[in-house]
Amino acid sequence: xxxxxxxxxxxxxxxxxxxxxxxxxxxxxxxxxxxxxxxxxxxxxxxxxxxxxxxxxxxxxxxxxxxxxxxxxxxxxxxxxxxxxxxxxxxxxxxxxxxxxxxxxxxxxxxxxxxxxxxxxxxxxxxxxxxxxxxxxxxxxxxxxxxxxxxxxxxxxxxxxxxxxxxxxxxxxxxxxxxxxxxxxxxxxxxxxxxxxxxxxxxxxxxxxxxxxxxxxxxxxxxxxxxxxxxxxxxxxxxxxxxxxxxxxxxxxx
Amino acid sequence: xxxxxxxxxxxxxxxxxxxxxxxxxxxxxxxxxxxxxxxxxxxxxxxxxxxxxxxxxxxxxxxxxxxxxxxxxxxxxxxxxxxxxxxxxxxxxxxxxxxxxxxxxxxxxxxxxxxxxxxxxxxxxxxxxxxxxxxxxxxxxxxxxxxxxxxxxxxxxxxxxxxxxxxxxxxxxxxxxxxxxxxxxxxxxxxxxxxxxxxxxxxxxxxxxxxxxxxxxxxxxxxxxxxxxxxxxxxxxxxxxxxxxxxxxxxxxxxxxxxxxxxxxxxxxxxxxxxxxxxxxxxxxxxxxxxxxxxxxxxxxxxxxxxxxxxxxxxxxxxxxxxxxxxxxxxxxxxxxxxxxxxxxxxxxxxxxxxxxxxxxxxxxxxxxxxxxxxxxxxxxxxxxxxxxxxxxxxxxxxxxxxxxxxxxxxxxxx
Ligand SMILES: Nc1ncnc2c1ncn2[C@@H]1O[C@H](COP(=O)(O)OP(=O)(O)OP(=O)(O)O)[C@@H](O)[C@H]1O
Ligand SMILES: [Mg+2]
Numbered sequence: 001x002x003x004x005x006x007x008x009x010x011x012x013x014x015x016x017x018x019x020x021x022x023x024x025x026x027x028x029x030x031x032x033x034x035x036x037x038x039x040x041x042x043x044x045x046x047x048x049x050x051x052x053x054x055x056x057x058x059x060x061x062x063x064x065x066x067x068x069x070x071x072x073x074x075x076x077x078x079x080x081x082x083x084x085x086x087x088x089x090x091x092x093x094x095x096x097x098x099x100x101x102x103x104x105x106x107x108x109x110x111x112x113x114x115x116x117x118x119x120x121x122x123x124x125x126x127x128x129x130x131x132x133x134x135x136x137x138x139x140x141x142x143x144x145x146x147x148x149x150x151x152x153x154x155x156x157x158x159x160x161x162x163x164x165x166x167x168x169x170x171x172x173x174x175x176x177x178x179x180x181x182x183x184x185x186x187x188x189x190x191x192x193x194x195x196x197x198x199x200x201x202x203x204x205x206x207x208x209x210x211x212x213x214x215x216x217x218x219x220x221x222x223x224x225x226x227x228x229x230x231x232x233x234x235x236x237x238x239x240x241x242x243x244x245x246x247x248x249x250x251x252x253x254x
Numbered sequence: 255x256x257x258x259x260x261x262x263x264x265x266x267x268x269x270x271x272x273x274x275x276x277x278x279x280x281x282x283x284x285x286x287x288x289x290x291x292x293x294x295x296x297x298x299x300x301x302x303x304x305x306x307x308x309x310x311x312x313x314x315x316x317x318x319x320x321x322x323x324x325x326x327x328x329x330x331x332x333x334x335x336x337x338x339x340x341x342x343x344x345x346x347x348x349x350x351x352x353x354x355x356x357x358x359x360x361x362x363x364x365x366x367x368x369x370x371x372x373x374x375x376x377x378x379x380x381x382x383x384x385x386x387x388x389x390x391x392x393x394x395x396x397x398x399x400x401x402x403x404x405x406x407x408x409x410x411x412x413x414x415x416x417x418x419x420x421x422x423x424x425x426x427x428x429x430x431x432x433x434x435x436x437x438x439x440x441x442x443x444x445x446x447x448x449x450x451x452x453x454x455x456x457x458x459x460x461x462x463x464x465x466x467x468x469x470x471x472x473x474x475x476x477x478x479x480x481x482x483x484x485x486x487x488x489x490x491x492x493x494x495x496x497x498x499x500x501x502x503x504x505x506x507x508x509x510x511x512x513x514x515x516x517x518x519x520x521x522x523x524x525x526x527x528x529x530x531x532x533x534x535x536x537x538x539x540x541x542x543x544x545x546x547x548x549x550x551x552x553x554x555x556x557x558x559x560x561x562x563x564x565x566x567x568x569x570x571x572x573x574x575x576x577x578x579x580x581x582x583x584x585x586x587x588x589x590x591x592x593x594x595x596x597x598x599x600x601x602x603x604x605x606x607x608x609x610x611x612x613x614x615x616x617x618x619x620x621x622x623x624x625x626x627x628x629x630x631x632x633x634x635x636x637x638x639x640x641x642x643x644x645x646x647x648x649x650x651x652x653x654x655x656x657x658x659x660x661x662x663x664x665x666x667x668x669x
Contacts, residue, residue: 048623051615072622082623088616092638101634102625128638145624 001026001153001196002047007058009046015056016042018221024196029154029179031207031229032200034218035241040200041085043218044157047198048082049075062153079152081178083142083159085200090129095141098129102148115147119174135162136171143174147181154178154197160206172209175199179210204233217244282474286446287380289415293387295352297336300328309408309439314652315496316435316466318406329389329405331418336387345397345428347390348405351419354390361390365421369452369480369509377476381419381450388420388449393428395456402431402464402648409438409445418449424459424487431462431648437469444472447499453481453489457512460488462645466496466653471528473499477506485512485541492644495523496656498531498557505534505562510544510572521550522640524660525557525587534562539602543571548593549642550578553660556586564594567602574602580610581639583632636661 002024009017016039024030034040046053047060049072060067067075103112116122121144130138139159146154156175163171179195199212207229215229217236225232225244235243300320305313313320313330320328320339327341327348336350347354355361372382389405409416424430438445447469455461461481469475481489489508508517519535537546548563565574580589593606613635621631640661646654 050619050623071628072619073625073627076623076625081625084620084623088614088620090617090620090635090638092641093621093634094638097634097637098621098624098626101630105625149625 001028001063002198003061004047005059005061007043007046007060008056009042010054010056011042011052016221017046019058020218020221020223022216022223024198026196027194028213029194029197029199029210031212031215032198032218033202033215033232033236033241034200038218039221040218041157044082044155044198044200047155048072048080076149080155081146081149081151081153082155083139083146083157085157085161087130087138087142089131091131093129094126095129096125098145099125099148108148112148115144115177119144119147119170136164136167139163139171140167140174143171143178147174147178150181151178152195154195156197156199158200158202160201160203165205168205169209172206175210204230204237207233217241219244282376282446282476284376284380286415287376287417290380290384290386290417291334291414293331293334293416293418294336295350295387297338297350297353300330300337300339303330303332303337305332309410311652312437312439312468313406313408313435314650315656316406316437316468317433317464317650317653318404318435319650320404320406324401324404326399326401326403328403329391330408331388331406331416332408333410333414333416341403343399345394346399346403347392348403349390350387351390351421352387354421361421365423365452365454367450367452369454369482370450370478374478377448378450378478381417381448381478384417386417386419388418388451390421391430391432392423393425393430393459395425396427397425398429399431400429402433405432405434407434407436407447407449409442409447411445412442413444415446416448418447420449420451422451422453422461422463424453424455424461426456427458428456429460431464433464433466433648435466435468436475437467438473442470442473444470446474448476449478451477451479453479455481455483455487455489455515457484458486459484460490462490462492464492464494464644466494466656467498467502468496468656469499469502471500471526473501475499475502475504477502477504479504479506481506481508481517483508483510483512483515483517483541486514487512488515489517491517491519491535493519493521493523493533494657494660495531495533496660498523498525498529500528501530503532505532505536508535508537508546510537510539510541510546512541513543515539515541515544517546519548519550519563520642520644521561522642522644522657522660523551523559524553525555525559525589527556527584527586529557531557532560532562534560534564536564536566537574538566538568539572539574540568541572542569544569545572546574548576548578550591551640551642552580552589553636553640554580554582554584554587554589556584558588560590560592562592562594564596565604566596566598567604568598570599570601572599572602572604574604576606578608579639581636582610582612583636633662
């Protein structure tokens with residue numbers, strides 16, 4: 001589904017990603033761990049195509065297509081959606097206006113109405129986008145917009161940070177809804193089919209609600225090790241991220 | 255004397271002079287005043303009017319529906335002809351000013367050039383000399399009109415000159431929402447429109463005046479408006495420029511004369527290349543505890559906009575706020591925001607804000623990442639910027655569409 005090779009990315013002329021390799025097959029959701037400032041958000045934003053992230057080298061392949069040159073909205077059309085860690089406030093623009101515009105484009109009113117009801121979004125519709133929303137409310141709003149996009153590949157940047165335990169459950173349900181929904185309105189015949197995704201997170205809590213197939217640890221702009229999400233999270237908790245460096249040294253020595 | 259060019263603004267003698275003003279844009283060719291067409295003194299009924307389909311749509315786009323059989327009446331000046339449908343509710347009058355002056359001799363002493371100074375300038379002097387017609391609207395004491403009254407000024411002859419004089423009187427406790435559409439239809443290019451409008455808002459009365467302009471690309475427009483508000487009265491002035499003329503200069507003046515009187519101006523305009531819009535607003539507060547708010551939004555697609563506002567606090571307990579903001583969507587053009595405050599009483603509380611900037615690319619990218627195309631994202635942001643909470647209830651759907659189109663204009667003019 002998504003295949004990244006030797007990706008080098010700079011922000012403000014500073015190289016942040018220094019050769020990322022990552023492969024996420026169809027029907028798999030992966031977790032991305034890593035300390036603050038290691039480059040997780042930069043990687044996710046680069047996948048979405050935000051222009052301030054300049055690709056110096058390497059390739060991002062999505063559904064077999066090189067997407068390096070595609071604009072943000074072209075990537076959305078291909079099926080990528082993002083829930084940002086710190087989305088901007090769009091003053092003066094109500095969430096409702098955006099949703100209505102998207103609904104009329106996609107002729108998807110019934111689905112959107114249904115989701116508004118199910119996830120209790122009505123009270124946010126008349127608020128300006130992200131304006132004055134609490135941390136947890138922003139996560140909900142972001143996930144809701146991702147849901148409306150019906151993506152084949154979901155990019156989540158810390159959907160759980162700052163979310164209380166009760167809301168975490170709801171956030172988990174929203175993510176599962178997006179992952180399970182037939183993407184872009186198409187229902188698959190494969191009973192095991194689900195959408196793919198990449199979730200950056202610091203906590204194991206969200207992983208109790210969402211099944212992730214694999215985890216990766218990013219350190220200083222590179223993915224340094226990969227493995228079982230539960231095991232890796234436990235190791236990080238006990239030994240810190242440096243355990244990952246040790247693992248890799250061991251692998252290299254072998 | 256050296257001149258410094260500061261991005262389209264010429265600085266001379268330490269004073270900023272807009273270069274278009276410099277180039278004579280602000281001047282009206284007064285010799286054209288001799289061509290002012292005489293508007294007939296009497297009116298026909300709207301049933302006697304024969305409009306083309308696109309003229310009906312042009313009127314709807316400036317908020318005026320002549321055929322909704324409204325109880326509250328209509329008024330239209332179409333070139334030199336006057337059409338009315340008389341209100342069918344008690345306490346509301348809509349008649350041609352000329353007719354009103356004959357019918358009620360006291361109008362002359364009480365209202366005629368009593369808010370607007372006839373010696374103010376060439377335009378007012380001309381309107382006075384020519385004794386032009388217009389509408390006279392009066393709402394009697396305590397009558398609340400809850401459906402908007404539509405009035406329209408329609409110029410349909412190429413290169414004509416229209417001069418109008420309107421008077422609106424709200425007696426004590428009366429309420430009215432007046433929607434006035436001024437348009438040159440969709441085919442005219444050139445003309446001159448001048449108008450004197452005088453509003454009298456009685457004690458505890460409330461007048462909402464929504465003005466919508468849609469002009470041909472070579473029009474020159476000079477509205478002269480003044481409003482007097484008595485104790486506890488409210489005046490709300492909404493102005494939309496759906497399509498700006500080549501040159502408009504207006505500075506509607508309101509005198510909050512009574513205690514607790516209030517005024518609110520809201521102005522929304524888009525400027526196109528080769529247009530000059532100088533849209534101001536002045537509120538003089540001499541009534542104790544009176545309050546004024548002025549909110550102006552301009553989107554620049556390449557013309558010149560002057561947003562000026564002056565609030566003058568000259569009584570105890572007055573409060574005032576002026577907010578002028580501009581969005582530069584083009585590398586061409588100028589927006590100049592001059593929010594002004596003048597305190598003449600130690601108790602006046604007054605504040606202002608002004609912000610001009612370009613559209614935030616981070617916001618555009620964000621909306622794109624949610625599935626909009628770039629142009630849609632920009633239009634949505636602009637629409638949000640222009641949304642200053644004008645009460646749109648009672649607006650024709652065509653008007654709502656026209657307002658929406660202000661934010662969808664791309665960086666080029668017509669043709
Ligand atoms: N727009 C930017 N301008 C300058 N530096 C940036 C920008 N975006 C990211 N960086 C830098 O890139 C590095 C990686 O940042 P990134 O946001 O990807 O970290 P992260 O792994 O997501 O951290 P966290 O866990 O705190 O969210 C940091 O040093 C950060 O300061
Ligand atoms: Mg981050």
